[in-house]
């Protein structure tokens with residue numbers, strides 16, 4: 579169009595000199611404000627943490643870790659890890675957790691905040707690290723119930739596909755509901771009580787409702803089932819029943835059930851991670867600074883909108899929407915509609931270059947490619963032509979050898 583505009587170098591210079599430092603500065607300011615708010619509340623912190631792989635597959639360039647305070651539903655900390663900072667992409671979650679907890683413990687000490695518990699998914703390395711490093715702080719560690727439920731569901735569905743075991747399909751939903759109930763009905767999080775409650779379902783599916791093994795929970799708490807709709811009880815000793823019992827009373831699952839979080843769960847963090855997809859789509863690769871800023875922007879947006887008021891009709895009634903989630907196969911859920919999303923307008927007074935003052939943008943790890951050896955161009959060209967020749971001859975030979983079949 580022949581219009582004059584600033585060139586791409588100027589665009590990126592403005593981004594690195596002004597935009598990115600401004601985002602980090604605003605984030606740090608709101609983070610401090612949140613810590614002050616938590617100090618005023620004087621309520622022990624209930625923390626939830628979860629990792630996100632920031633690109634699809636196992637070759638993620640970045641992983642991020644989100645720490646949320648679940649009583650106030652606000653993100654407290656966000657950490658970005660680049661893959662060359664850790665030994666494998668598998669180690670990203672533990673590294674993210676460590677960094678974010680280091681910040682949290684230091685902040686809690688300075689601000690005199692008490693941490694009651696931390697809820698994560700069932701990541702064994704994280705659990706081990708907490709045992710070894712955080713036991714002196716008396717922070718309880720729980721597993722998110724939804725994550726355990728998901729793994730049980732997968733196993734029951736797989737079992738239901740086996741010969742003579744299809745009867746277990748009927749019980750999948752009840753078992754999952756019972757798992758949630760076992761946690762929710764034990765507010766003090768007593769591990770043995772949660773386990774005994776959950777294990778009783780192995781009897782219940784065989785129409786046995788009293789005399790459950792254990793010290794704390796002896797009988798089902800549902801009313802007598804006389805006159806109820808007929809249920810497909812499993813026959814004791816049948817293959818379906820035996821294998822379902824094996825699955826429900828396995829050692830790993832028992833250990834997980836004992837650590838279920840009785841009150842809060844981490845589903846809000848998952849909601850944040852899907853929001854993050856709008857700010858940092860997984861298929862686009864960003865620079866370390868670019869990714870950090872997108873992460874923080876998403877955090878600012880979440881914190882501003884996570885506790886929105888419900889949307890009301892003119893006469894003051896709650897507005898609802900009916901959704902058909904894919905996972906529910908045609909079943910619907912009722913969703914409360916919330917008021918309009920807002921976009922904050924934080925005003926930054928400084929107009930000097932803030933970049934050097936912001937630690938998050940100074941300690942940038944070297945690019946991932948810096949760890950690779952760069953071949954000399956001529957050598958690379960030579961290798962490509964010889965490899966190409968090899969591939970060509972291989973295909974021709976394959977075709978010749980394969981012959982007509």
Ligand SMILES: [Zn+2]
Pocket residue numbers: 782786787798800
């Ligand atoms: Zn029962």
